[in-house]
Structures are given as C-alpha cells and as structure tokens.
Amino acid sequence: MKRIVYSEWRMPSERYWGLLGILAAVVGLGGLAALHMEHNGHWVTGMSNAVVWGMPHIFAVMLILSASGALNIATIGTVFGKGAYKPLGRLSGLLASALLVGGLLILVLDLGRPDRLLVAITHYNFRSIFAWNIYLYTGFMVIVIAYLWSMADRMGGPFVKPIGIFAMVWRLALTAGTGSIFGFLVARQAFDTAFLAPMFVVMSFAYGLAIMLLVLMFTFDQEGRPLGHKLRGRLMNLLGTFVAGVLFLTVIYYLTKVYGAKNYELVSWVLFDGGIYSFMFWFGWILMGSLVPLGIIYHPVLSQDRNWIVAACALVILGGMASLYVIIIGSQAFPLQMFPGHTIIESGFFDGVNGEAASYWPTIPEVLLGLGGVGVAMLITAVGVRVLQFLPESLADADVLPDDLGHAAPELAGT
Amino acid sequence: MKHQEAPLDPSLGSPPDPTLNAGPDQSRRAFLGIAAGATAAVVAPAFVLQAQAVGNPRAERVSDAHRWGLLVDTNRCVDGCRACVDACDQENGLDLQRKQPDQSEAEWDTQKAVWLRKVKLQDNLTGRVSNLPMMCQHCEHPPCVDVCPTGASFKRADGIVMVDRHTCIGCRYCMMACPYKARSFIHEVVEDQLTRVPRGKGCVESCNLCVSRRDQGLDSTACADACTALGHRAILFGDLKDPASAISQALRTMPSRQIREDLDLNTGVRYAGV
Amino acid sequence: MAIAVIRVSLVAVGLVWVLAAQTVLAGDAQRYVKPGSQAAHSAACVEETNFMRRNHMELIKHQRDSTVHHGIRSTKHSLAGCVNCHVSVSPEGQALAINGRDQFCGACHAFSAVDVNCFGCHANVPRGGLLSPAALAAHGDATAGARPSPGQFMSDTPGPATGRAGGQ
Numbered sequence: 001m002k003r004i005v006y007s008e009w010r011m012p013s014e015r016y017w018g019l020l021g022i023l024a025a026v027v028g029l030g031g032l033a034a035l036h037m038e039h040n041g042h043w044v045t046g047m048s049n050a051v052v053w054g055m056p057h058i059f060a061v062m063l064i065l066s067a068s069g070a071l072n073i074a075t076i077g078t079v080f081g082k083g084a085y086k087p088l089g090r091l092s093g094l095l096a097s098a099l100l101v102g103g104l105l106i107l108v109l110d111l112g113r114p115d116r117l118l119v120a121i122t123h124y125n126f127r128s129i130f131a132w133n134i135y136l137y138t139g140f141m142v143i144v145i146a147y148l149w150s151m152a153d154r155m156g157g158p159f160v161k162p163i164g165i166f167a168m169v170w171r172l173a174l175t176a177g178t179g180s181i182f183g184f185l186v187a188r189q190a191f192d193t194a195f196l197a198p199m200f201v202v203m204s205f206a207y208g209l210a211i212m213l214l215v216l217m218f219t220f221d222q223e224g225r226p227l228g229h230k231l232r233g234r235l236m237n238l239l240g241t242f243v244a245g246v247l248f249l250t251v252i253y254y255l256t257k258v259y260g261a262k263n264y265e266l267v268s269w270v271l272f273d274g275g276i277y278s279f280m281f282w283f284g285w286i287l288m289g290s291l292v293p294l295g296i297i298y299h300p301v302l303s304q305d306r307n308w309i310v311a312a313c314a315l316v317i318l319g320g321m322a323s324l325y326v327i328i329i330g331s332q333a334f335p336l337q338m339f340p341g342h343t344i345i346e347s348g349f350f351d352g353v354n355g356e357a358a359s360y361w362p363t364i365p366e367v368l369l370g371l372g373g374v375g376v377a378m379l380i381t382a383v384g385v386r387v388l389q390f391l392p393e394s395l396a397d398a399d400v401l402p403d404d405l406g407h408a409a410p411e412l413a414g415t
Numbered sequence: 416m417k418h419q420e421a422p423l424d425p426s427l428g429s430p431p432d433p434t435l436n437a438g439p440d441q442s443r444r445a446f447l448g449i450a451a452g453a454t455a456a457v458v459a460p461a462f463v464l465q466a467q468a469v470g471n472p473r474a475e476r477v478s479d480a481h482r483w484g485l486l487v488d489t490n491r492c493v494d495g496c497r498a499c500v501d502a503c504d505q506e507n508g509l510d511l512q513r514k515q516p517d518q519s520e521a522e523w524d525t526q527k528a529v530w531l532r533k534v535k536l537q538d539n540l541t542g543r544v545s546n547l548p549m550m551c552q553h554c555e556h557p558p559c560v561d562v563c564p565t566g567a568s569f570k571r572a573d574g575i576v577m578v579d580r581h582t583c584i585g586c587r588y589c590m591m592a593c594p595y596k597a598r599s600f601i602h603e604v605v606e607d608q609l610t611r612v613p614r615g616k617g618c619v620e621s622c623n624l625c626v627s628r629r630d631q632g633l634d635s636t637a638c639a640d641a642c643t644a645l646g647h648r649a650i651l652f653g654d655l656k657d658p659a660s661a662i663s664q665a666l667r668t669m670p671s672r673q674i675r676e677d678l679d680l681n682t683g684v685r686y687a688g689v
Numbered sequence: 690m691a692i693a694v695i696r697v698s699l700v701a702v703g704l705v706w707v708l709a710a711q712t713v714l715a716g717d718a719q720r721y722v723k724p725g726s727q728a729a730h731s732a733a734c735v736e737e738t739n740f741m742r743r744n745h746m747e748l749i750k751h752q753r754d755s756t757v758h759h760g761i762r763s764t765k766h767s768l769a770g771c772v773n774c775h776v777s778v779s780p781e782g783q784a785l786a787i788n789g790r791d792q793f794c795g796a797c798h799a800f801s802a803v804d805v806n807c808f809g810c811h812a813n814v815p816r817g818g819l820l821s822p823a824a825l826a827a828h829g830d831a832t833a834g835a836r837p838s839p840g841q842f843m844s845d846t847p848g849p850a851t852g853r854a855g856g857q
Contacts, residue, residue: 040515040603041601042526043515049529049596052590112583113585114585117584123565123567124565129562130563131565185592187593187594338595341540349596350524473763476761506821579758581753610815613810626760633828
C-alpha cells in the first residue's frame with residue numbers, strides 16, 4: 001500500500017465549465033420552479049389536502065438518505081479500519097454534505113412559507129420528531145465538516161477516529177429520525193411502525209453508496225485516474241449486500257403489515273390494486289430497483305463491465321425513488337381508516353369513497369424543484385473536488401489494497 | 416351570502432360624530448370600543464356589522480376550567496342536508512374561495528380548504544347507513560400538536576386545537592399526522608379574507624370551534640346553530656367540563672363514542688349512533 | 690487613510706440622511722392618515738402618535754400572541770382596530786385596501802421600505818364584522834345565555850326559532 005496523494009480534479013476546463021453550466025441550468029430551473037410555487041401557492045403542484053407531501057419530498061428524502069449513506073464509506077475506512085476505503089473518505093464526506101444541502105433546500109423551498117425559515121429556527125417543539133430532525137441535519141453538517149478537517153489536516157490525525165465514530169452514530173440517528181418522521185404517524189396505516197427507522201437506515205446505505213459509486217467512476221474516468229477492479233468489486237459487493245438488505249426489510253415490512261386483519265386492505269391495495277403504486281412497487285422497487293441490480297452485481301461477467309455497473313447503480317437509485325414514491329405518496333393516497341367495518345359512500349372531502357384512493361400526479365414545477373436539489377448537490381460536489389484535494393490520485397488496487405491482494409493483477413486506468 | 420364589504424354607507428364622507436373630536440381620551444375610548452366591537456362604528460357603520468350586538472370581548476386568558484366540545488347525534492343528521500357545512504363556510508369566509516385559473520374543477524376540489532364536511536357511511540355487515548359531519552375532533556392529545564416542528568399547531572387552554580398562523584411554516588406535517596383528515600392547506604393566494612378569520616396562502620388551518628365567537632362571549636358554533644335552526648338538532652355544542660351543560664348531560668345519558676378511539680386521543684367531538 | 694476618510698464621510702452622509710428622513714417623515718405624517726378615515730377625525734391614536742409610529746409593530750405582535758393563544762380580544766392594540774380606524778374610502782364608497790401603496794399602511798411602509806406581512810392573512814379592509822351575521826342572528830342579545838337547555842337537544846319539541854343561520 002502506497003502513501004495516498006490527493007489532488008484537485010483536473011478535468012479539461014471546457015468540459016468542466018460545460019458540466020458546471022448544465023448543473024447551473026438545472027439548479028436555475030429548480031429555483032424558478034420554487035419561485036413559481038411560492039408566488040402562486042401550492043395549487044400549481046399536484047399536492048392536495050389528501051396527498052400533502054409529493055414529489056419534492058421524494059427527492060428530498062432520497063437526497064437526505066443518500067447523504068447519510070454516502071458517509072458510510074468514510075466510516076468503514078476510519079471507524080472499522082478498512083484501509084482500502086480510507087482514500088475515499090474525503091469524497092465520501094464532501095458528497096454527504098452536498099447531498100444533505102440539496103435535500104434540505106428542497107424541503108425548505110417546498111414549505112408553504114419558506115420566508116419563515118427563521119421561525120423554524122427559533123421556535124422548537126421538542127415533542128416533534130420533525131424538530132429533532134432539524135437538529136440532526138444541522139448537526140450532521142457540522143460533524144461532517146469537522147470530519148473532513150480531521151481527515152485532511154495534518155493536525156487532525158488523532159481526531160479522525162473519535163469524530164468518525166461520532167459521525168457514524170449521528171448519521172444512524174439521522175436516518176432513523178428520517179424514517180421516524182413517517183414511522184411515528186399513528187394516524188396512517190402504512191406508517192405507524194418503528195420498523196421504518198431501520199428500514200430507512202439500510203436504504204440510506206444502498207442509495208448513498210450507489211450515488212457515491214457513480215460520482216467516483218465519473219470523476220475518475222474523466223481524468224483517467226486509475227480505479228482498481230478489486231476495490232470497485234468490493235464496493236459493488238457492498239452495494240449488493242445493502243440492496244439485498246433493503247429487499248429483506250421490505251418483505252418483513254409488508255409481512256408485519258399483513259399479519260393484522262386491519263391492514264389486509266392496505267397491503268392488497270399496495271401490492272395489487274394500487275394502480276401506479278402497485279406498478280411502482282413491483283416494477284420500480286422490486287424488479288428494477290432490487291432484483292435486476294442484484295443480478296448484475298452478482299453476475300460473473302456483467303459485474304466486471306463498467307457500463308453494467310453504472311446501470312446497476314442508476315437502477316438502485318431509481319428503484320429507491322420508486323420505493324419512496326410507494327412509501328411516502330402511496331401511504332397518503334390510501335384513505336384514512338376512520339370507520340373500520342364501514343364503507344364511506346359519500347363525502348364532502350374525498351374520504352376514500354368506496355375505498356377509492358386519493359389521486360396524485362406530480363406536476364412539472366415539483367419535479368424541477370426536486371431535480372434542482374439534485375443539481376445543487378452535484379454542483380457543490382463538482383466545485384469541491386475541483387478546488388480542494390478531495391480525490392485520491394490513484395485507487396489502483398496495488399496502491400490501496402494490502403500488498404498480498406494488490407499485486408494479483410495489474411490495473412487498467414479508467415476501465 | 417355576501418359578506419358585507421361595499422359599497423359603504425354614503426355618510427362615510429360626512430363629518431363624523433362630534434364625540435370623536437372631543438379630545439384624545441374620547442377618541443381613544445371610541446377606538447377601544449370599536450376595536451372591541453362594543454360600539455357601532457360611528458363613521459363607517461357598514462364596516463363593523465351590527466357590532467353593537469357583540470357581547471363582551473374576552474379580557475382574561477382562557478383557562479382550562481372549560482373544555483369545549485361537540486356531540487353529534489348521527490341519527491338526527493339528515494341525509495343530503497349540508498346546513499352545517501354552509502354555515503361553517505360562511506362563518507369562516509371559506510365560501511369566498513375561488514377556483515384558480517387554468518385549474519380543473521376536480522383538482523380544485525382536492526385543494527380548497529374544507530373545515531367541516533358531511534360523510535355518509537354504510538356498515539359493511541348490516542348495511543345500515545349513517546350521516547355525520549366530520550371536522551377537527553379537538554383531541555386532548557392532538558397528534559397534530561405533537562408533530563408540529565414550530566409549535567404553531569397548539570391546543571388552547573379551553574381545549575380548542577388551532578393553528579397559530581404567525582408561526583406556521585406550511586410544512587404540512589400536521590396534516591400527515593391527523594387521523595381525521597381535518598386539516599386543510601391553503602394552496603392559493605387569499606385576498607378577500609374576513610376580519611374575524613384571517614387566513615392566507617401557505618398555512619394550514621382547520622375547524623377552531625368558531626373561536627372568535629368564544630372570545631366575544633358567545634357559546635355557540637355556526638354548525639350547531641345552523642343545525643338547530645333547521646330543527647334537526649343533531650349537533651350540540653357546549654362545555655364538557657361543566658356538569659350542568661347540555662352536552663355533559665346528554666353525554667351522560669346517551670351512548671356515544673369517539674372516532675378512532677383506539678388511538679385514545681380523548682376527542683372533544685363525540686358521536687352518537689354510529 | 691483615503692479609504693478611512695471615505696468611510697467616515699459615508700457614515701456621516703448616512704447619518705444626515707437618516708435625520709433628514711426622520712424630519713420628512715414627521716412632517717409628512719399627517720399625509721399618511723387618510724382623509725375620510727375614522728382616524729382623520731381623531732386627535733390621537735390608541736397611544737401617543739410618536740410612540741405608535743415607532744412601536745406599533747411591537748404592540749400588534751404582543752396583541753397577536755395574547756389573542757391567538759389566550760383568547761384576549763378586549764385590548765386596544767388589535768390589528769382589526771387599526772384597519773377599522775385607518776381604512777379610507779373611495780369616492781364610490783368602496784373601502785380601499787389599507788396596504789395599498791397610497792394608503793395608510795402601504796404608503797408609510799413603501800417609504801420606509803419595510804415589507805408588511807400582515808395582510809397575506811389579515812383582511813386589508815374591514816370585512817364581515819367581528820361576529821358573523823349568523824352569530825348575531827342566533828344570539829339576538831349576546832349577553833343572554835346562549836346555551837340550549839339539555840332538553841332541547843335530540844328532543845322532538847322544536848327549539849326557539851332562531852332563523853336560518855347565515856342565510857341572506
């Protein structure tokens with residue numbers, strides 16, 4: 001194992017500025033969408049009094065979960081002492097804070113009164129898990145910045161491990177807290193389970209790692225930095241484990257739900273009669289988001305092919321979006337069960353007449369706002385790696401893996 | 416109905432009542448009176464609608480000596496009648512809501528604010544049909560209050576659950592948490608709100624048991640009054656903590672229940688016959 | 690040194706400007722109270738004019754919390770009171786939005802470049818009264834007990850005729 005040298009991202013200028021231009025355009029469109037929603041009110045979105053959280057929240061939760069998950073690699077490197085992952089620690093930290101900023105921006109800009117952010121900062125209701133999360137998110141930013149310092153600064157050495165452990169605990173609390181935002185809602189059948197907390201934790205591992213891998217492969221390829229096959233394979237194995245973990249928890253989640261008669265209707269609706277939600281569940285979440293990526297990751301040939309790896313990571317992320325669509329929006333669309341044993345046959349406020357679910361279709365501003373948040377995260381990352389030394393010069397197996405493993409095969413740059 | 420706004424009384428431009436010019440004390444007193452609604456507006460009578468009839472605006476903090484609530488007798492709630500809904504809409508200016516341009520009627524219906532709605536339900540086993548009004552249930556342990564990050568969603572000492580629109584940031588988490596779908600988010604710019612019911616874009620709102628009536632010393636709600644006026648008398652409003660109140664007496668004698676009593680929220684709105 | 694001089698003079702200009710603005714403001718104060726509004730005929734506001742000019746927002750904010758959370762509506766610092774007294778009327782007899790740029794709140798706030806947040810939610814003209822017509826109809830005399838007797842509820846004897854609530 002060699003000494004790791006970090007350097008700025010030296011992608012050719014014109015390509016770099018082109019990339020920044022595209023990201024800035026995405027961010028700009030997101031900003032315009034937020035202004036549009038803020039100026040007119042939320043009637044320009046598909047969100048309603050029944051489905052109160054929509055597409056922006058899918059993007060926001062995705063980014064927040066990924067932020068926590070992206071830091072996983074740094075944790076593995078510093079807390080669990082896996083030397084091979086250590087060189088990725090800085091990128092891991094940068095990505096974590098960038099994704100969190102993107103996600104929080106979406107959440108804030110989707111508020112009915114984003115101008116009252118100051119109120120949100122100065123008024124706290126400590127019974128609210130949502131208020132707790134505000135602390136968890138801001139604390140996360142501070143801790144990640146300290147973590148980055150400890151990893152990058154000569155003086156930081158002795159602090160890496162304690163800060164790393166603290167960051168890991170904090171991040172687990174953060175994802176558990178995010179899951180609890182939904183899990184603590186006793187009113188809605190599909191929520192109302194502490195199970196969502198660990199489920200979100202494992203989801204964050206999978207989505208964060210998938211994003212991390214995509215960013216890593218893109219930045220390294222653009223500059224021809226070597227990325228070892230063994231290291232990449234390890235990361236993919238890890239991704240496979242996490243995706244399988246999500247799949248396992250998904251099965252348990254629905255099994256626990258279906259165990260009580262009161263939830264029969266809910267589960268059969270999600271799995272079979274939910275229209276878009278059933279489609280999102282089977283096609284998006286289970287097939288494209290879990291089984292296909294697992295197939296790629298554990299396929300002896302495909303798992304060696306860069307394009308298939310990219311596809312697997314992208315599918316994990318898109319599948320994650322689908323799963324959040326089912327969990328967040330589907331759970332709201334399914335009518336509240338106010339009168340068990342009764343059927344609502346008329347209502348002045350869409351109380352699930354004859355069991356009908358609330359309708360929701362995302363509108364363009366919502367999607368643009370969400371994409372804008374992704375754009376912000378990517379923009380921060382792109383600027384960060386360009387101006388500071390976040391990326392290791394080489395992740396060739398010989399450079400990062402213990403000697404007995406690293407010499408097995410020579411590495412090809414950028415494959 | 417049309418809310419009184421304009422045109423105003425032609426006497427508006429004419430010289431005001433001389434008492435108003437008698438000095439600061441006088442004018443102050445006049446202002447006080449008007450602010451309190453205890454006197455007719457001298458200059459602009461149409462502004463302060465028959466305000467002389469207002470009782471006594473509250474001067475002391477509400478206390479937990481009272482707990483306001485409703486009892487709904489679903490057996491008396493008439494199929495197809497929406498007097499309570501209309502009365503609520505008029506009381507709170509919700510009838511002034513307008514569909515936004517370029518928006519379908521169906522979409523608007525899912526986005527406009529509804530504080531009180533009629534629900535008709537059928538027992539799956541017996542086929543028995545019941546009608547009832549649904550609104551904020553004014554829980555003793557309201558989930559909306561628990562989850563509100565800023566504390567804007569709160570319970571007044573007298574048991575009324577409401578939203579402080581000054582600190583509501585519009586996150587809508589309370590709407591996620593409410594088991595009764597009682598809350599509405601204001602999806603559009605509001606320009607013609609009533610003086611007694613401020614409401615505006617980007618905040619959440621719900622039934623507040625006609626709180627301004629309470630603060631002006633009236634023990635009633637628009638829905639209960641409207642129901643009584645039609646002779647249906649399916650909605651009874653009153654003080655749950657006053658053993659002598661009509662609602663307490665009725666609750667003692669007739670079987671009633673809470674909706675989603677499994678959540679043990681101890682709702683302030685109770686239902687009989689369902 | 691030159692920079693320091695420039696800085697000092699900038700501050701000085703700023704101070705002079707603030708003073709001038711204050712004077713102009715005081716001179717123009719009468720202008721903001723609209724003729725035809727109730728306030729135009731009053732010698733003073735609920736507090737001394739200069740005090741109101743500087744502190745009205747504090748009074749309103751204090752009142753807002755005690756009203757919303759504690760139900761106190763008897764005090765004189767209510768926003769509804771401000772609007773009621775200061776609103777002016779068009780020649781056609783139409784109440785003019787008080788936050789309009791040439792109206793009492795709007796003009797002064799435009800001058801001082803401070804955004805008024807109140808009227809996103811609060812009515813900017815007196816509208817609908819402090820009690821609804823329905824409430825007044827149902828409680829012809831508000832001081833009288835408004836509670837129905839227990840016997841009325843769910844009994845078949847009709848209650849006192851109170852009129853169709855809110856009907857018009």
